[in-house]
Amino acid sequence: MQTFNYVKAPNIDKALTGLGSGKFIAGGTTLVDLMKLDVERPSTLVDINVLALDKIEKLPDGGLRIGALVRNSDLAWNADVQKSYAVLSQALLSGASPQLRNMATTGGNLMQRTRCAYFREPSAGTPGGYGCNKRTPGTGCAAMDGFNRTHAILGTSEHCIATHPSDMCVAMAALEAVIHVEGPKGKRTIAFADFHKLPGDTPHIENALEPGELITFVDLPKPVEGARSVYLKLRDRASYEFALASAAVVAKVEGGHIRYVRVALGGVGTKPWRSHEAEATLNGKPAHAAAFRAAAEAALATAKPRSDNAFKVELAKRCLTRTLKLATA
Amino acid sequence: MAMDTLPHAAGIIGAVVPRIDGPLKTTGTARYAVDHNFPGLVHAVAVQSTVGSGSIRTLDTAAAEKMPGVLLVLHHGNMKGAYRLFPHQDDATISEARPPFEDEKIYYWGQFVALVVAETLEQAGAAASAVRVEYDAQAPDVRTDLSAGFTGTRQSSWKRGDPDQALTTAPVVVDETYATPVETHNPMEMHGTVAVWEGDHLTLYESSQGVVNHRIVMAEVLGVPRENVRVISRFIGSGFGGKLFPWPQSTLAAVAARNLNRPVKLSVDRRMMFSNVGHRPHTQQRIRLGAAPDGKLTAIRHDFFTETSMLDDFVEHCGEQTPFLYSCPNLEVTTGMVRRNVGAPAPMRGPGAVPGLFALESAMDELAIKLKMDPLELRLKNDAERDEGTNRPFSSRHLKECYLTGAEKIGWKQRTPEPGSMRRDGKYIGWGLAGASWAAARIPCTATVELCPNGRICVRCATQDIGTGTYTIFAQVMQAKTGVPLDRIDVFLGDTSLPDGPTSGGSMVTSAVLPAATSAANEAVTRLLNIATLTAGSPFAGAKADTLTVSHARIHAKDQPASSGIAFEEVIRMANLSGITAAGKTIPSWEDPKARDFSMHSFGAHFAEVEWEPEIARIRVSRIFSIFDCGRIINKGAGANQILGAAVMGVGMALFEDTVHDPRTGQPINGSFADYLVTTCADLPALDVTFLDYPDLLVNEYGARGIGEIGMAGVAPAITSAVYHATGIRVRELPIRIEDLLQSKILEV
């Protein structure tokens, strides 16, 4: 770990002006971990924990506004979230451990970084270390021909196959959340689908935040009347493990037919993976097994497995099929 | 439960006794190795090799040495005063024969190449990452196929009859290869050392499963007389075998402390746990079984490879149980030791037996299927009445009863053999069983018991409590012998200044300490009673000592109640003694004419149930019944705890644990608690432990054998057999993976 400065920001303005080339720290569960591994080496930490961004509020249009500092556990157990956005509560509770969820924040979760083992090696991307284009562009990708059982099969590039690890984000992708940010140039909103970036040939650029921008809120649109939502996470052990495949589904069935559906996958994509292909397959179809499996086939049609993660293709299909069944039951 | 035939049966022996050290641990007041701090103490951080094979070309410490607080950077260029342990030393064992920094060679990824000592841990850590090392790297050999390129010779360790001939004529044959991965010991407390020199005397605060061994090793390695070295390890956050023998961090801390003449603290971190301080090595085991159509075994061949490091000859003795678990006239067990660029392996809970029985018991399940026979039936049919390996009678073997009890508990009669034929609550279920065994012996031990004038008893022994309840066992014996309550008994362990005690390994501590403790207690009581008859003013002055006894902490006439006598400490005070001390000793079983002609082993069986949801390829272990024949259980609480904990580890072995080495660097690439999966609470099945509790009186007067390791043997094959029963998939290479289960043809409920 490198020496760094630490400042506590009393308000948003001070947080923005005090940042310089530093980093915001919220729960610290990603950032401190990566600092200890020398992956993150911020010169300054701006502690944003006292900012008034820790509320969950109903919006006039029926949506829900979540402050960037709302802890994952508070969000998961919030009554409105449990009632109207069950998929989000379930996703949060399937992630990490109670201790981590008590610290982890909404903003931090959006920003969490991949669990690729090579990326997390202190010397990755430096001479003598593993190649990692995310750490240092142009150094290669050690995972490509290394241990890649947990890596992505969707949205990969020849430069990076790192999985986006978040559960929360998968639910938010299906809920079509909107992210509010505030920065040196003012306030703006970013549609959830535009927030996380595909690796392409710039895997070190992970999201749409401009330098110095702070996430302030995440808005969830008004719940779809009559829809149900479900999150299902599959992994080796029953708890405290990132997804090998997960699915978030929001669906509404009328007269036995699917009238509204949003599908997102986790554990398989380089970003939280909204599947328009699956949605297109399902829209208007009778809600039963054949349609679900067809949607799963469509969602994974472009999957590109590597040596160790081919099983994820079938696992993700089964995961989505089951989630669709649960959400439309 | 077996009939109780013992005079001590009533009372504390065999009861559920909470650990006397429990409050110290739960309140955080127990001090573990690296909790020790001293004035002037400084911190060391090791630098690890980033290549898996080769040699150091240049090692540049200039930048590190200039950093704040840095006091010393040790490496192969300036290391002095670390020697090899005499290779044939008969009373001590070291984990890695090569002293750290002996030369510039690299044998495995993560090998220590330098040590930075600084005033603070942060300074040492920062400087450690500033040490620049360049390597002439070679491709490391971490191939997981152990037969690949094997050119060594196979050792035959057991042979009887003509197994090859018997296999060619056997009507039914199973011939399969089973593999177990590298599993890493992950106790909560990591290895750590605080080294303190006073002149030429060294005290090491260690996390050690064997302080006596540790002292002998470190004396030789550091070139100082044994009596100048003291090793203290009062509490251990468990070891699972990884802390049996010293590792390089202990040498490094001692050498650095000697160089600086200041106390040095050095702890390995969680990442280093995966590369530097032992693991259960890969095994690859070919099992061939021949049987008659009625299931009677006619041949067993167990030919296995075990992986070791480049420099140390560690063998995972997978075939240890094979010669005596079943009755079979033709048998051979052979071993092939295979070198890879990995750190030295180490014993891990149930070494040999755990992977070995995974293979043997899996093959037995496969044989039962081929024979269309119930796997329980097959076990009962081939049960051995005598140890056919050593040709000796068993001191006590009730494996059949373990099986029958387990079958009753799970309701085995309802089992239908077809894979996927049993369902419950919309899920498929599968049942499997497997047997377990582990050696018992009485190993040497000494202990002293002191009856104190303040009414307390002090017991002293240089064995250690690795979290298993050894402190409590000593206290139980003292209470059984004197009636002094547990809160007036002080047990001192884990310190080489105490009378020599055994290493906490091989599940042999309980059986070893009991005779020493009981004989010391008996002798102390005899001395006390003699003093009572000889001391003026004692109510028993002039009485015959053999008419007296001690109970309820009081001396009284044998034919009178305890209330008639006096508190034992009054006599000690009347006689103006500082205390009454007696020593006790355990004669090893191999020197005991009554015991040495017997085969002494514990036995057990696990019955596992799994639930299978094919729709999402999810397997979960739902129930395990464990029935064990481990002699008499001295503390049913701590005893059950051992079997439960071992079953939990067994679930991890079956389903999760696998240290993966990157083929290019040889690095254990999943070396963290987030990436190396161990069982979590959410994975726990309902666990049910039964002890048959037959005393094995050839082992000691209470009839106790050990229980620390056996519980893990047999769990994995019971689970893989249950998985086969539920899914139709036979997993021969652990752990069981979703990848395997996705192949199941048992799909819709």
Ligand SMILES: Cc1cc2nc3c(=O)[nH]c(=O)nc-3n(C[C@H](O)[C@H](O)[C@H](O)COP(=O)(O)OP(=O)(O)OC[C@H]3O[C@@H](n4cnc5c(N)ncnc54)[C@H](O)[C@@H]3O)c2cc1C
């Ligand atoms: C062992 C372990 C297991 C885990 N398992 C799971 C799991 O199963 N599923 C899962 O989804 N997650 C899991 N996590 C990840 C966890 O959810 C994230 O670490 C957490 O959500 C991050 O939130 P934080 O507040 O601690 O972020 P921090 O660590 O404080 O910050 C993370 C990053 O976000 C930036 N940041 C924080 N807040 C803001 C803001 N308001 N605006 C702009 N930038 C900001 C920081 O600068 C930093 O770069 C696990 C983590 C660990 C350590």
Ligand code: SF4
């Ligand atoms: S997958 Fe991405 S993060 Fe992992 S090594 Fe390759 S480039 Fe780096």
